[in-house]
Amino acid sequence: MSATADFEQEQGTVRFTGDLSLARLGRLPERLDGVTGSVSRVDLSAIDRIDTVGAWIVHRFAARHDAQVDGLNDDSRRLFEQVVNADEPVVSRDTSVPSYQRVLGEVGDAVVATGRTLLGLLGFLGSTTLAFLHVIRHPRRFRFNAVVHEFETVGVSALAIVGLMSFLIGIVIAQQGAVQLRQFGAEVFTINLVGRLTLRELGVLMTAIMVAGRSGSAFAAQLGTMKLTEEIDAMRTIGVSPMEALVLPRTLAAVILMPLLGFYSSLIAMIGGCLLAWASLGIPPVTFIARIREVVPITDLYVGLIKAPVFGAIIAIAGCFQGMSVEADAEQVGLRTTAAVVQGIFLVIVLDAFFAVFFTWIGWD
Structure with a gap:
């Protein structure tokens, strides 16, 4: 059975160990929020496995400290890259339409529907x-x-x-x-x-x-x-x-x-x-x-x-x-x-x- 996810910090490096999957994370996210000091490198070479949730937690921690992530094998690296690419801020778009445009649109739709119905009746x-x-x-x-x-x-x-x-x-x-x-x-x-x-x-x-x-x-x-x-x-x-x-x-x-x-x-x-x-x-x-x-x-x-x-x-x-x-x-x-x-x-x-x-x-x- 894989060990519970854990980490240790030394000289600007945070080294993760154990199983970085949802079932084995425990209180790891709360503990990572309490990490202080300068972190320049995140080492994942000692982990047993990692899933999407674990990759997102590591990516969020590394982005917050502007640290470099290394130590991943090929499969884990591809998963991590997909999580990084998907983690984009949601851009709020104003989709509201001015009242006069909405009214004109409804009138236009009604005119088109009426024309089609009249043509069908004829x-x-x-x-x-x-x-x-x-x-x-x-x-x-x-x-x-x-x-x-x-x-x-x-x-x-x-x-x-x-x-x-x-x-x-x-x-x-x-x-x-x-x-x-x-x-x-x-x-x-x-x-x-x-x-x-x-x-x-x-x-x-x-x-x-x-x-x-x-x-x-x-x-x-x-x-x-x-x-x-x-x-x-x-x-x-x-x-x-x-x-x-x-x-x-x-x-x-x-x-x-x-x-x-x-x-x-x-x-x-x-x-x-x-x-x-x-x-x-x-x-x-x-x-x-x-x-x-x-x-x-x-x-x-x-x-x-x-x-x-x-x-x-x-x-x-x-x-x-x-x-x-x-x-x-x-x-x-x-x-x-x-x-x-x-x-x-x-x-x-x-x-x-x-x-x-x-x-x-x-x-x-």
Whole structure:
């Protein structure tokens, strides 16, 4: 068994003996700290063995006294040289970034990510269009049952929540309009406000937001899960196009049902406004309906029916695009579902603004 590490000092030389390894050092480091006087040479010729810890202790002692180390064999010398080369002071670097640079960097990253997402959505829209044209040329490939099933997901299941939301929106519009118009003695114009606002804007817009939250998220979650479990890859392997089998039925269902849901939403909103006007302003339902027919132009209905299928297509494509973009990570399903809802609502509002400018420009205001 090797002797415990030790040293002796004589005439400027410190001679180490024993085993300079971690297990045999004992209190050697504390004793070396107490060495005083001039030390010009460290002799390691009498040691049994040395490891990395021992070499570092000797190197630290020699550097503190500016002494020369000798007496090592070839293997120990190579170990000691590696310890000496590795013993470099840590340089503290200021890695902090100025606030304005960090903000500009985040804005730049967001712009790049938005551009890539928009480019991906445009490409996905093109793929969906090509799949639709291919199905038109080959009608046997059309999956009627899948479209009907999505009718239930997009439309039938949403009737209750869309109706309740629209009814409350109609009440809120009528109540707020009546409060403001009462100041000018023009409460009867509450009917104009409810009729035109629900048919032209809010009926379709609020329905699109609800569909984006329900169906858009459902599309992303369903396709994302299928992508994660490799069902979509399996469909490609057996020669089934995921665009025709999964994306196209969902998109067609949203495009077809959005005008119906929008018109349904507008009617329910007007019923809510009618009840509020009857209870608060004393305007009977017969008068409300007659006034609606007088003041609401048919172009308002056309505006809502034109916007609705476009909103439905955007919501479905955003949801399916995010679902098909899921990678091999379960966390991606939740992230992509959230992104589908956010993108769907954002694009619907942006398109609604463009439609408002366009219809005003052509005289449908």
